[in-house]
Amino acid sequence: MARFLIGESSEILIGRGLPRPLLPPSPARRRVAVLHQARSPSVADVVDSLEAGGVAVEVIDLPGGEEAKTLAAVEGVYHRLAGFELGRSDTVVTVGGGATTDAGGFVAATWLRGIEVVHVPTTLLAAVDAAIGGKTAVNLGGKNLVGAFWHPRRVAIDLDTLSGLPAALMRQGAAEAIKAGLIGAPALVEEYRIHGLAAPLEEVVPPAVRVKAEIVSDDFTERGNRAWLNLGHTIGHGIEFASGLSHGESVAIGLVAACAVSERLLGFDQTRYVVETLERVGLPVRAPAVDRDRVLQLVALDKKREADSIRMVLLGDVGAPQVVAVGPEDVAHGLAAVGL
DSSP states (O other), X not given: OEEEEETTTEEEEEESSOOSSSSOOOTTOOEEEEXXXXXXXXXXXXXXXXXXXXXXXXXXXXXXXXXXXXXXXXXXXXXXXXXHTOOTTOEEEEEESHHHHHHHHHHHHHGGGOOEEEEEEOSHHIIIIITSSSEEEEEESEEEEEEEEOOOSEEEEEHHHHHTOOHHHHHHHHHHHHHHHHHHOHHHHHHHHHHGGGSOHHHHHHHHHHHHHHHHHHOTTSSSGGGGGGTTHHHHHHHHHHHOOOHHHXXXXXXXXXXXXXXXXXXXXXXXXXXXXXXXXXXXXSOOSOOHHHXXXXXXXXXXXXXXXXXXXXXXXXXXXXXXXXXXXXXXHHHHXXXX
């Protein structure tokens, strides 16, 4: 089983099957709240494992999709935790995709001013991105505007679970894995370019996780190079909120826009390579028909803004990201590259 550390207290375990025991040792733990969006064999396995460890378990259903990431949904979870008497020595476990880890992590970060959380991601997107690094958030007008940094004690990634995902969910995760590859693992990008969605999980999940774990370890709260992980997200988030496209599809389009701006400002010459790789896995490279002004408004709301400019992650080359202050004309150039 592969193991990566973020700091001294957050670990990521990757293997075939879940680790036994699922939770790290904690003699004071008495109760565990399991948050998830849709019942699956993974939830049953997690509950069985926890109960075998002698703790009381409360299973809490979250609303589907991004509806889990609302203050109203989080408030409902707080009431359930209060009734369950979840204490400061207890644990929240999330089982599901990125919306579940985002919302569940936010709940753990804010319940009793912060309690232990363990993530069991069941989508590729959550496994290579959302579950790792301690960013928790809910949406409010824009995407992820209310949140906190709260690192999971453990992330348990079961490659057997990921192997059974439908193609649509594999594409979602491929977008974030390719993003990680463009930042710091070029061989990962090549795996997708050669094999498409058939790229072996052992060849894409550990390197994608390694990229994120190393960056986050150096910059827990995004004061420096952690911003590299936002590659494709500045414009991608605007398209996601304006169009209703999935996160992975929106990030793919955002990557193309970022490449176009990288060409304009840094002389990046690998845009065609990135576009062909995204197309190889079936991801979109052009935006749907959405209100361009709405996208611009959402980009202006982006958390990465600074005064009159936007901090955008660009590429000097594959594996060479940098954060650049871009102006409205640069954003417009990126939007034009994806058909807006």
